[in-house]
Amino acid sequence: MITICKNCNKKLTLSNKIKKGIAQLAPGRLLRLPCPQCGKAIVLDATSIASENNPSRTLPKKLIRPPSPPDISWLKEGVFEEEEVVEDIPQTLILIQPGPDRDKVTEAVESIGYQASFAESDEEAIGKMQFVNYASVILHTDFRDGTLEESPFHQFMCDMSMLKRRFIFYILIGSEFSTLYDLEALSNSANLVVNTEEIPELLTILRKAIPRYEELFGSLMAELNAYSG
Template identity: 50%
Template structure:
């Protein structure tokens, strides 16, 4: 299956895992992928998994293909094409419902495969074996609040792993989208309890901004082995 980047037009071939993920999406849900050429993120939905060329187009397709892009030849550099292989995963550590149900549902709408951490220890164990794209923690998940073991684990995590995680803190003590407060708590986003109903909107605004701002830098660090 091939898709074209809406930003630069680059055609990408998606792997079997991402195609299976697309087919499993409910109507209205999307997966977010990043262009291998311009590094800009964009969404793809389930309708693209079964896309086919109309018969009328097949009969009239007499135009020869365009010449290949050889711009890399002039630059003297070549990088092997990468394909998107996995559906992004999110870990949620919240004790309360229905607030937790809202958070889970909103993450799934954005194409995440969501897993629940039943304890701080369980969450840390999961993170040793899974590379989560997003982690959501409620400040009262542990009795000791932000002094608990899981938040301490996130704050002291090696940056080689931490920089690829969009870390969200939820709690009554936070001012929603207050970046200074998020920075002080070593998080990417803070959300007040009263704004959980708009959690999906908050993610749709902040995650693309985060990827646009730090995506190129993280890619450079990845290529440099950092």
């Protein structure tokens, strides 16, 4: 299967494993992959395979049922929820003090297709976690005074029910960590640890860590989600 990145217009050949995953997508679901050429997100759905495997085939008009027009009542009323986001876009909650480090982390997660959200305190972060299903959470150990063990938010993550926690990629950043050290991440109830010095390389780290995590646990989490749903 060959597709074209809409960001850099380079032709990309996708593996059979990725083709199989796309073919199994439910209607309306999207798969986001980082382009190996430019690093930006590529969005694919099940029709991507169908259209490329059968480029000359068209469906009979009677089988084509277009979606209903969008509700634009808000346009006349002038009401718009600024915090409303597209459901399919994964979100990341970043708990880092404003500054260069937070800017670099934000740039990295947005480069792989995540939408960044911020909190200025433990209380605000915990409140956001109650209402939003974040795909990942990034906590810097310097986010507040005291040790990681004394962090109310970290304790909140450690105490979270696994029904929700298993779907969150939890990243800890700090000068005390050894980047990509799985044993250290496990001992701190996280999925990934990153040393502060490696923040400029976070994009490369995420490209390595997230696919490895999904390869190890993706199928299991999908089965658990189907069972619990």
